[in-house]
Structures are given as structure tokens and as C-alpha cells.
Amino acid sequence: xxxxxxxxxxxVLSIGWFVTFRLVQRSFAQVVEGIVQQQNRDIVExxxxxxxxxxxxxxxxxxxxxxxxxxxxxxxxxxxPAGGFVCLVEPDGRLLCHPEIRENPGLRNFSFDGMQxxxxxxxxxxxxxxxxxxxxxxxxxxxxxxxxxLHFVGTQTIDGRGHRLLVHQPVGKVVRVGRDxxxxxxxxxxxxxxxxxGISGLGLSMLLRRYEGVQERLNRQLxxxxxxxxxxxxxxxxxxxxxxxxxxxxxxxxxxxxxxGDTYDMIELDGGTQVALLLADATGHGIGPALxxxxxxxxxxxxxxxxxxxxxxxxxxxxxxxxxxxxxRFVTGWFGLLDSRDGTIQMVSAGQDPQLVYRAARGSVERLxxxxxxxxxxxxxxxxxxxxxxxQPGDLLLVSTDGLAEARNSAAEQFGVGRIADVVQSAATQxxxxxxxxxxxxxxxxxxxxxxxxxxxxxxxxxxxxxxxxSDGGTDILTGSGA
Numbered sequence: 001x002x003x004x005x006x007x008x009x010x011x012v013l014s015i016g017w018f019v020t021f022r023l024v025q026r027s028f029a030q031v032v033e034g035i036v037q038q039q040n041r042d043i044v045e046x047x048x049x050x051x052x053x054x055x056x057x058x059x060x061x062x063x064x065x066x067x068x069x070x071x072x073x074x075x076x077x078x079x080x081p082a083g084g085f086v087c088l089v090e091p092d093g094r095l096l097c098h099p100e101i102r103e104n105p106g107l108r109n110f111s112f113d114g115m116q117x118x119x120x121x122x123x124x125x126x127x128x129x130x131x132x133x134x135x136x137x138x139x140x141x142x143x144x145x146x147x148x149x150l151h152f153v154g155t156q157t158i159d160g161r162g163h164r165l166l167v168h169q170p171v172g173k174v175v176r177v178g179r180d181x182x183x184x185x186x187x188x189x190x191x192x193x194x195x196x197x198g199i200s201g202l203g204l205s206m207l208l209r210r211y212e213g214v215q216e217r218l219n220r221q222l223x224x225x226x227x228x229x230x231x232x233x234x235x236x237x238x239x240x241x242x243x244x245x246x247x248x249x250x251x252x253x254x255x256x257x258x259x260x261g262d263t264y265d266m267i268e269l270d271g272g273t274q275v276a277l278l279l280a281d282a283t284g285h286g287i288g289p290a291l292x293x294x295x296x297x298x299x300x301x302x303x304x305x306x307x308x309x310x311x312x313x314x315x316x317x318x319x320x321x322x323x324x325x326x327x328x329r330f331v332t333g334w335f336g337l338l339d340s341r342d343g344t345i346q347m348v349s350a351g352q353d354p355q356l357v358y359r360a361a362r363g364s365v366e367r368l369x370x371x372x373x374x375x376x377x378x379x380x381x382x383x384x385x386x387x388x389x390x391x392q393p394g395d396l397l398l399v400s401t402d403g404l405a406e407a408r409n410s411a412a413e414q415f416g417v418g419r420i421a422d423v424v425q426s427a428a429t430q431x432x433x434x435x436x437x438x439x440x441x442x443x444x445x446x447x448x449x450x451x452x453x454x455x456x457x458x459x460x461x462x463x464x465x466x467x468x469x470x471s472d473g474g475t476d477i478l479t480g481s482g483a
Contacts, residue, residue, distance in 0.1 A: 040154025084169040091162030117142035250432035260455035261289025277336035310335035321376035330376040360394025391463035403454035432460035
């Protein structure tokens with residue numbers, strides 16, 4: 001009787017376990033597919049922002065090709081599993097840039113012409129030409145069958161000629177590995193369950209209490225260390241904003257975690273007639289980017305004391321970042337020098353976007369383009385040119401990191417540069433602090449106060465229309481200091 005009961009129990013448990021395994025495995029595969037499709041879409045958008053809107057004829061092996069190849073190589077393994085890559089495709093479908101094309105120039109002969117996408121693994125019908133989907137700014141994703149395997153693909157055109165970015169992850173390295181992982185997880189869980197049944201209630205209780213005590217101590221220590229790192233990072237931000245007659249300033253930096261990879265700075269130079277301005281964003285967020293950005297800010301403050309030229313400061317910091325940053329990492333940076341005597345700002349944007357200028361006379365907002373690649377990608381950014389804008393009374397300049405423009409709501413819609421421009425236009429007459437407050441508030445409402453996915457930092461400079469307006473100054477959102 002006992003043996004029969006044990007056999008029956010084993011049969012019931014085995015059937016239940018097998019059904020659970022199949023359901024979990026299928027659900028896991030569907031979830032992984034959705035995550036990978038969204039990941040491909042995000043990677044295409046991010047890399048497209050690093051490339052120019054118009055490429056023209058690009059000769060393989062040329063200096064211009066070398067710049068694009070460096071970008072592709074830097075993004076080749078970032079956020080991608082083994083076997084995945086980012087490539088740049090010519091209008092006729094041939095490979096122009098690929099992480100392995102230097103060692104294997106024969107890849108130039110590979111073409112995506114004639115290949116077709118399917119919406120997903122479930123449909124299994126390849127009916128959409130891969131070279132006809134994914135408009136500029138609107139990536140397309142799907143499944144592609146080539147090199148005798150299925151691949152998750154994200155793609156979009158990046159200029160009017162038809163150059164195309166394409167990111168792929170092999171299904172065999174993603175979904176199948178995920179299914180194998182599910183199998184091992186469930187098998188491990190089954191073994192653990194059998195083991196737990198053999199432990200007495202008292203022994204299990206003692207084990208759990210001991211584990212919880214150790215875990216709590218580790219969590220407390222980690223929290224304390226992160227709070228110390230947070231205080232140190234906040235101390236690197238300006239404790240007082242510049243006080244120049246006729247000008248007002250504001251700035252804020254809000255990390256997605258306890259520490260972040262964003263920073264801004266404002267330093268008075270030349271006896272208070274000039275102000276050096278900095279806004280920078282290291283890839284990622286957390287402890288690693290925080291260390292990189294702290295290093296960059298410290299070097300920038302030293303460089304500004306010797307070089308009152310944004311081009312020289314950007315070049316010096318780029319050389320240092322190229323030496324110290326790991327492969328695939330870089331820093332976007334904006335460097336400006338305000339001369340309070342005539343209202344001019346000489347600036348260099350190393351991949352930092354957006355930059356918006358409010359013109360009080362017209363009540364309009366202009367968007368400035370970037371000047372060069374992000375810091376750390378190449379050892380030399382030359383030829384490096386700067387631009388100069390003149391702020392008239394009432395004009396305002398705003399520079400922010402992509403954590404604001406790329407903030408998403410529950411429908412996965414981005415806040416966007418257009419909404420930032422709307423906020424600037426509506427609040428500019430109230431001063432730079434009002435603009436910063438309105439922008440932060442608008443993004444929070446748009447995202448329904450959800451946890452930020454990326455650090456958010458903004459810097460605002462305004463030439464006042466009336467010197468009496470100086471009393472409004474700016475107040476730093478993070479530190480609470482006034483201008």
C-alpha cells in the first residue's frame with residue numbers, strides 16, 4: 001500500500017512538473033523574443049544618433065569610413081550576446097561597416113538584397129524586404145533567415161541615399177539558450193524542493209534566520225557605501241552658481257540610481273568676466289560611469305585654468321578618456337565659454353544633444369547640431385571646430401543629457417526634443433530656474449513619476465533682459481544653492 005501511494009505520488013508530481021516546465025519554457029521564449037526586439041530597436045536608435053544625417057559616397061577604407069567603422073566597432077558587443085553585431089549597410093545591401101570587416105574584407109561581398117523579414121517566430125512567413133523597412137527615426141524589427149539560421153533583426157535607414165543600420169542577434173544564441181536555461185532552472189528547483197522536504201522544520205527555520213541576518217548586513221553595508229558615493233558625487237557639483245551682472249544660471253543632475261554618469265559644472269574665470277560651462281554624460285549609469293564622470297570633471301576644472309578654449313579642453317579630455325575608458329565606452333560632452341562682456345558663448349559639442357537656444361526677440365527656439373564624436377572613441381578628434389553664438393537680452397541656452405529627451409511613458413513613447421523645446425518656449429521669460437523646474441516637472445508628469453531609466457541632467461544660461469531680474473537668479477535643484 002505504501003509503495004503504491006509513493007508511486008502514485010511520483011507519477012502525479014512528474015506530470016505536474018512536466019506541464020509546468022512546458023508552460024514556463026514557452027512563456028519564457030515569448031518574453032525573451034519581445035525583450036530582444038525592443039533591445040534591437042533601442043540599439044539602432046542609439047547608434048543612429050552617433051552618425052551624420054547625410055553620408056554621401058563613402059569609400060571603403062577612407063578616413064570617413066574609418067570614423068563610421070570605429071563607431072560600429074564600439075557598439076558591436078555593447079548590450080549584445082555572443083554572435084550579435086551592429087553593421088552599416090550600403091543602399092544596394094552590401095556591408096560597408098562590420099565589426100569583423102577589417103580582418104575579413106571578403107564580408108564586403110555579402111549583401112542583404114533580396115532578404116525578407118518575418119514579424120516573429122510564430123508567423124514564420126518572410127514577406128517584407130529588409131531593405132525597404134525602418135524609416136529614419138522609426139526602426140523596424142523582425143526575424144531574418146540568413147547564414148542557415150534565424151536572427152532577430154532591427155533596422156532603419158539613416159539618410160536619403162538609403163544607407164541602413166542593422167543590428168542582429170541569432171535566435172540560437174538567445175531563445176534556445178533561454179530555453180535551455182529554463183530547463184536547468186526547473187531541474188535545479190526540483191532538486192532543491194526534494195532537498196528542502198528532507199530538512200526538519202527547526203533546521204530550516206534556523207537556516208533562514210541566519211541567511212536573512214547575513215543578507216541584511218550585506219544590504220546595509222551596500223546601502224551605506226552607495227550613500228557615501230552619492231554624497232561624494234553630489235559634492236563635485238557646483239555649490240554656488242556664478243554671479244555675473246546681467247546673467248542667470250541654473251542646473252540640476254538627478255541620477256537614475258544612487259550614483260550616476262552625468263555631471264555639469266560652472267566655473268568663473270578671468271576675474272569673473274568669463275564662465276566655463278560643462279555638461280557630460282558617460283554611457284550607462286551607476287558606480288562605473290560615476291567614476292568615469294568624476295575623473296572627467298576633475299580634469300576639466302584643471303584644464304579650464306590653463307586653456308580658455310573649449311576646443312583645447314575637449315581635445316585634452318578626449319585623449320585622456322581614450323586611454324582610460326574600457327572598449328565600447330565613451331562620454332558625450334558639451335563645453336562652453338561665456339564672455340559676459342558681449343554675451344557670446346564659444347562652444348563644442350562632442351556628441352552631446354540636445355542643445356536649444358531661445359531667441360527672445362522672436363519668441364522662437366533653435367536646435368544646435370553636434371560638432372564631433374563623443375569623447376573616448378578616437379584618440380584624435382581633429383580637425384575640431386567650435387561655434388560661437390551671441391545671447392541677446394532675454395535669450396536663453398539650454399543643454400541637457402539624453403535621459404530627459406528619451407524618458408518614456410507607460411506606452412513606451414519618448415518625451416522627445418520637441419516637448420523640451422515647448423517647455424523652453426513657454427517658461428523662458430520666467431528665468432532659467434523656472435525653465436529647469438518646468439522641464440523636470442514635465443518629464444515627471446509624462447513618465448507618471450516612474451523610476452528613471454537613465455540619469456537626467458540639465459544646464460541653463462540666460463542673458464537677462466533687465467539687470468533688476470538678477471534677484472531671481474537660479475537655484476540649483478540638486479543642492480539648493482542660488483545664483
